[in-house]
Amino acid sequence: MESMEGRENGLMDERRCRLVNGGPTNPMVTPLLTDLYQYTMAYAYWKAGKHNDRAVFDLFFRKCPFGGEYTVFAGLEECIMFIANFKLTEENISFIRDALPSNCEEGFLDYLRKLDCSDVEVYAVPEGSVVSPRVPLLRVEGPIAVVQLLETTLLNLVNYASLVATNAARHRFVAGKSKILLEFGLRRAQGPDGGISASKYCYIGGFDATSNVLAGRLFGIPLRGTHSHAFVSSFMSPDEIVYKSLQSFDGSTTCEDFVGLVQTWLNKFQWSSSFSGTHGETNQSELAAFTSYALAFPNNFLALVDTYDVLRSGIPNFCAVALALSDLGYKAVGIRLDSGDLAYLSCESRRFFRAIEKEFKVPGFGKMCITASNDLNEETLDHLNKQGHEIDAFGIGTYLVTCYVQAALGCVFKLVEINNQPRIKLSEDVSKVSIPCKKRCYRLYGKEGYPLVDLMTGENEPPPKVAERILCRHPFNESKRAYVVPQQVVELLKCYWSGSSGKAREELPPLKDIRDRCMKQLEQMRPDHMRRLNPTPYKVSVSGKLYDFIHFLWLNEAPVGELQ
Numbered sequence: 338m339e340s341m342e343g344r345e346n347g348l349m350d351e352r353r354c355r356l357v358n359g360g361p362t363n364p365m366v367t368p369l370l371t372d373l374y375q376y377t378m379a380y381a382y383w384k385a386g387k388h389n390d391r392a393v394f395d396l397f398f399r400k401c402p403f404g405g406e407y408t409v410f411a412g413l414e415e416c417i418m419f420i421a422n423f424k425l426t427e428e429n430i431s432f433i434r435d436a437l438p439s440n441c442e443e444g445f446l447d448y449l450r451k452l453d454c455s456d457v458e459v460y461a462v463p464e465g466s467v468v469s470p471r472v473p474l475l476r477v478e479g480p481i482a483v484v485q486l487l488e489t490t491l492l493n494l495v496n497y498a499s500l501v502a503t504n505a506a507r508h509r510f511v512a513g514k515s516k517i518l519l520e521f522g523l524r525r526a527q528g529p530d531g532g533i534s535a536s537k538y539c540y541i542g543g544f545d546a547t548s549n550v551l552a553g554r555l556f557g558i559p560l561r562g563t564h565s566h567a568f569v570s571s572f573m574s575p576d577e578i579v580y581k582s583l584q585s586f587d588g589s590t591t592c593e594d595f596v597g598l599v600q601t602w603l604n605k606f607q608w609s610s611s612f613s614g615t616h617g618e619t620n621q622s623e624l625a626a627f628t629s630y631a632l633a634f635p636n637n638f639l640a641l642v643d644t645y646d647v648l649r650s651g652i653p654n655f656c657a658v659a660l661a662l663s664d665l666g667y668k669a670v671g672i673r674l675d676s677g678d679l680a681y682l683s684c685e686s687r688r689f690f691r692a693i694e695k696e697f698k699v700p701g702f703g704k705m706c707i708t709a710s711n712d713l714n715e716e717t718l719d720h721l722n723k724q725g726h727e728i729d730a731f732g733i734g735t736y737l738v739t740c741y742v743q744a745a746l747g748c749v750f751k752l753v754e755i756n757n758q759p760r761i762k763l764s765e766d767v768s769k770v771s772i773p774c775k776k777r778c779y780r781l782y783g784k785e786g787y788p789l790v791d792l793m794t795g796e797n798e799p800p801p802k803v804a805e806r807i808l809c810r811h812p813f814n815e816s817k818r819a820y821v822v823p824q825q826v827v828e829l830l831k832c833y834w835s836g837s838s839g840k841a842r843e844e845l846p847p848l849k850d851i852r853d854r855c856m857k858q859l860e861q862m863r864p865d866h867m868r869r870l871n872p873t874p875y876k877v878s879v880s881g882k883l884y885d886f887i888h889f890l891w892l893n894e895a896p897v898g899e900l901q
């Protein structure tokens with residue numbers, strides 16, 4: 338399916354420059370896109386003279402979405418652009434003044450006037466990485482009042498991005514590498530930002546293209562599309578077609594009556610022994626629509642074949658037009674099925690295409706691209722695979738972009754250290770206890786090249802070394818521990834923002850590189866972590882030293898109960 342051909346419109350570099358200078362994609366991403374309590378806390382920190390206390394926060398999630406054991410991290414570029422451009426305007430400041438209680442001191446407004454992220458540092462896992470619960474995706478360090486003000490916006494930028502990228506990756510996993518995946522969700526997405534974000538992050542997660550024109554413009558994502566039922570049903574009869582001539586592909590001849598040529602082909606099916614009985618009269622208004630589309634796009638002809646009757650009308654009509662094009666040296670692209678039993682209809686369509694290739698000696702006709710759409714999701718892709726089908730490309734909208742199976746990822750932003758003092762957040766629910774300290778995080782790989790475990794250590798602990806045995810402990814379950822001899826050690830958190838400190842930081846890569854990273858990392862995962870049913874949990878652990886410290890702090894902070 339080549340219509341509206343994938344245009345890698347070379348915008349990637351231009352886009353990056355625009356972003357660096359212009360800030361996040363969505364102009365609503367400003368310091369006011371936050372919860373009120375971030376400003377009330379900032380005021381209270383300021384009032385207590387504590388606003389410049391040095392804080393470290395971790396942004397992480399607690400459980401992989403969709404019942405899986407992997408998550409794709411996305412949204413980092415937008416976070417860094419937000420931080421780089423974090424500055425309150427006078428208008429913002431006067432709005433905050435009105436939003437806070439009237440007894441708040443004016444001095445706070447002067448403080449807000451000078452506020453930016455020049456004293457903030459962000460360490461993050463590279464965007465497009467496969468990540469696991471509890472491991473910080475971002476570690477944000479800086480004056481507590483400023484970092485507190487970043488919380489909601491950073492969570493907003495990471496939560497949906499990572500959820501939908503993971504959803505896309507899961508659809509890719511079920512569809513298989515060889516299939517074309519098209520994101521068709523804009524009309525069903527949760528508002529304009531939902532639509533644009535879905536297109537960007539589904540591309541990272543492994544989709545090939547989008548129908549969303551603005552996403553193509555903004556991010557250089559390949560654009561693809563077919564046509565709708567409205568186009569088909571807008572035609573009444575072939576008599577409507579006024580401009581009937583079509584030049585051959587090589588420009589050497591002109592067919593003055595392309596409509597007639599199509600009709601000749603349709604008649605041939607009726608007389609051919611191979612096709613007799615497969616169809617009677619086809620729908621003439623549909624034939625008119627297909628013929629018109631071919632006249633408009635002779636190089637990119639495809640047809641939505643389910644408006645009237647796929648096998649009795651859509652397919653023979655499509656084939657008649659495709660064969661007429663073939664007479665003039667053009668190669669049709671294929672069909673789209675948007676209703677009915679997609680497995681059955683795709684197999685029958687393929688059978689018809691192959692029969693035509695054989696009967697009329699048109700090489701390649703049997704390989705015509707079959708696209709399917711209509712409420713597709715991971716589950717239906719899996720069912721289609723089990724039944725056997727002949728679909729080459731899937732157009733997926735609603736279930737993909739709305740993340741129908743799971744509404745949110747549940748990333749949180751927790752204080753782990755203040756003025757070099759580690760902090761812990763306790764909970765009755767062990768999975769909600771935060772892991773204290775400014776940490777370093779590593780991915781340890783085993784002999785077979787698979788990642789074995791993600792390991793968190795204290796900041797000043799020596800890093801794990803290749804071929805050296807290291808104890809990895811479950812952060813909360815005493816009995817779960819293992820020695821690991823890594824064959825490769827990769828540090829996960831890298832510096833992406835260093836304020837005005839001059840410290841070296843990572844470049845923000847083009848979207849295509851982020852997508853490549855994602856594809857590569859997903860391929861590297863051990864297959865049992867990836868399976869849809871009861872996947873093996875991927876291990877996330879802490880060093881022995883960090884384990885001891887967590888439990889020391891836990892006992893220190895938790896009040897001892899008294900039984901009466």
Ligand SMILES: Nc1ncnc2c1ncn2[C@@H]1O[C@H](COP(=O)(O)OP(=O)(O)OP(=O)(O)O)[C@@H](O)[C@H]1O
Binds near residue numbers: 677678714717
């Ligand atoms: N072979 C198949 N196996 C499993 N699910 C399928 C198969 N073929 C289609 N589906 C799914 O079944 C559902 C059919 O939905 P529905 O009955 O609403 O559509 P339809 O009647 O085919 O088309 P429409 O109402 O849009 O004309 C869709 O979610 C589709 O993705």
Ligand SMILES: O=P(O)(O)OC[C@H]1O[C@H](OP(=O)(O)OP(=O)(O)O)[C@H](O)[C@@H]1O
Binds near residue numbers: 675712732733
């Ligand atoms: O089904 P989705 O995964 O959301 O994919 C996008 C859908 O949008 C289009 O039609 P639309 O749904 O607007 O109308 P139709 O289904 O009635 O043809 C298209 O034909 C798909 O069916």
Ligand SMILES: O=C(O)c1cccnc1
Binds near residue numbers: 521522548562710
């Ligand atoms: O191009 C298409 O076929 C398309 C685009 C959006 C939604 N449904 C279909």
Ligand SMILES: [Mg+2]
Binds near residue numbers: 711712
């Ligand atoms: Mg639909």
